[in-house]
Amino acid sequence: MKFWSYFRDHTGCTETALELAKGTTLGETHAAVLDEFPKLAGSKNSTLKAVGLKYEDDGFVLSDGDEVSFFPPVQGG
C-alpha cells in the first residue's frame, strides 16, 4: 500500500506491504494500517482510499496483489 501527501510524514514511509487474509476488505485493511501507524488515526474519517486507480468503499474485498492508496482530501487547483 502507498501513502500520499502528509500521510507519508505520519507513516515515515511512502509504501509498505501487509499480509492479509483472503477476503479482507478495504475497511479492515484501513484498520490494520491505523494499528501500525497510529498517527494516521486523527485523519481516519477524512482518509480517501483507492485500489489501483479507482476509489473504493470500505466493503471492497481486496485481491492478491492489489495496490491500495491512502491519502488525505485532495487539494488541486
Place this chain on the structure above:
Amino acid sequence: MAKCREMGKGIGAVICFSGVVREIEGDTLITAIDYEAHEEMAHHQFGLIFDAVEKRWPVESVHVVHRIGVVPVNEPSLWVEVTAPHRAEAFDACQFVIDEMKQKVPIWKKSIPA
C-alpha cells in the same frame, strides 16, 4: 492558445480558466505552492470527469493542464479550456470540471511560507 486551435464551425464559445496561486493561504503569507500528484490515478480520474461532461453537455472539447511541483505566487497552477456551441454549457462544463477535480483528482499542495 484557443485562438491557435482548430475548432468545428458549430463552436460559439471558448471558455479559458486559469487558477492562480494567491499570496495568502489561510492567514499565512506564502511565496509558492508545491503541488504533488498521484499522476496515474489523476489521469484516470480526469478521464472519468471528461466522460461525465460528454454525457451531460454538448461540448466539443475539454483541455486541462495542472502544474505539479513548485508554482510561485501570481503564476497559474491550473488551466482549463472548454469549447462548446453555446456559452451556457461551456461555462457549466468548465465549472463542473473544476468542482469535480477538487473532489476527486489526487493532487495535493504544500504552501511555502514567505
